[in-house]
Amino acid sequence: MQRTSFGSMACPIARSLERVGEWWSMLILRDALRGTTRFDDFQAGLGIAPNMLSRRLKALVAAGLLEKRRYSDRPPRYEYVPTECGRDFRPVLQTLLAWGNRHFAPDGPRVRIVDTETGETAEPIVVDRRTGRPLSDPVFRTVYGRPAGQPQDGTA
Amino acid sequence: MQRTSFGSMACPIARSLERVGEWWSMLILRDALRGTTRFDDFQAGLGIAPNMLSRRLKALVAAGLLEKRRYSDRPPRYEYVPTECGRDFRPVLQTLLAWGNRHFAPDGPRVRIVDTETGETAEPIVVDRRTGRPLSDPVFRTVYGRPAGQPQDGTA
DNA sequence: ATCAGTCACTTTCATTATGCAAGTAACTAA
DNA sequence: TTAGTTACTTGCATAATGAAAGTGACTGAT
Known part of the structure; x- marks a missing residue:
């Protein structure tokens, strides 16, 4: 148990x-x-x-x-x-913050991510690093299993 | 308790x-x-x-x-x-997946997010929607309190 | 009509986890 | 000597988790 x-x-x-x-x-x-x-x-x-x-x-x-x-x-x-592993966790907290602000802050966000140069409030979205395409796009799918024909280690 | x-x-x-x-x-x-x-x-x-x-x-x-x-x-x-609220949670899972793949998949990722048009594996990063700038940039900070001049319920 | 099978659960109860209050240890400064 | 700071641990009550088993409402086959 x-x-x-x-x-x-x-x-x-x-x-x-x-x-x-x-x-x-x-x-x-x-x-x-x-x-x-x-x-x-x-x-x-x-x-x-x-x-x-x-x-x-x-x-x-x-x-x-x-x-x-x-x-x-x-x-x-x-x-x-x-x-380093801990610092890499930041993106998760940023998306969690964005989600919380969107859905559980009825009076408007009390905590924001701000661009300290422009003073603008950032709106975090997730994109593919290479193409810049938003991962909300339905062409992106979660797939199981490794890439075909590629033995695990030195691969992408 | x-x-x-x-x-x-x-x-x-x-x-x-x-x-x-x-x-x-x-x-x-x-x-x-x-x-x-x-x-x-x-x-x-x-x-x-x-x-x-x-x-x-x-x-x-x-x-x-x-x-x-x-x-x-x-x-x-x-x-x-x-x-809709549940669907909006996807980005959190995507960043969590990326973090797990980076740090806890020693033999390479077994689960990936793939662009089904090109077959390429996506690499999720978080950016500001308007500017496209990565939120890993140190100019982005988390700030507490609402934007000035926008009183919502009296609290500053 | 009876019986197995499916689906969506609930109940029971042991084991873990969480959390408040309080205590400990090793100092420093007055 | 006494008070204060920092970084915890211990004890114990309550709450959450989980495996096993049971329930209720059916369908479909013999």
Whole structure:
């Protein structure tokens, strides 16, 4: 009666959720990517109980999203900084933010992504990097299995 | 000792997670957006216990992401189809898929988003719709508070 | 008419996870 | 000496998750 693990599923979405799918994890990551590094700052910013924060930070460190660094020896003090993997998570939070603003902010968004040069509010959409084509286009489909005739490793 | 609710937080990410942040919810949504509509098909595809599926479907319907429709009167049979809000969730799953492929698919991706016209594998990135600029650019920042001069409910 | 089969669930109950309150440890500064 | 800061851990109650089994409303074949 353990919680079902998504880690062994072939789907990359399931594997992602194995790392960040627990209650609080994404919000901790959100703050970490905003610049929060200290235990007490996470705690104050999130209103999370210290035991929960401790557990989640451990899990995020174990999953390779955060790195625990000692920034003081006497007294021993630690900080949590996003790894490259953790920083790569930003797009997920950006689309989640856009979705929340569109559907769950009846009085208009209270949080926005802004171009600090022009002051304009950005509207995040997902496109294909090469072609620039929006992935909302129905020509884009999710397919299962590797590209035919291409042995796994050195391939695209 | 209830689970902390994110629904009353101002952050749109938190509000989003209130709806889809539970174990299984996003995977159910993933299948629903792939075309799965029937209870037993969700169950078989996910390997989820029927009681959990029942709870999650109820929650997703209550959150406005799925619509429960009777497709047969005798016997009474139901199907679950994504609402507009549910369909708008696709970009989140696309970025989550891309992140999973980048970091948790050591032998290369087993699931890809493909342009069915060219057969090319898409590489999802998030850009600003108007300017086309990648939101990974550091000029984009998350800011709190509404745009100046637009009072909606008195809060600044 | 009986029986197997399908579909969409619900009920029961054990195991996990979550969360509040409180406590601990190692310091620094007054 | 006392208070304050930082970074946690422990204890324990409540809530969520999950496997197994059961229910209800049918259809279709013998």
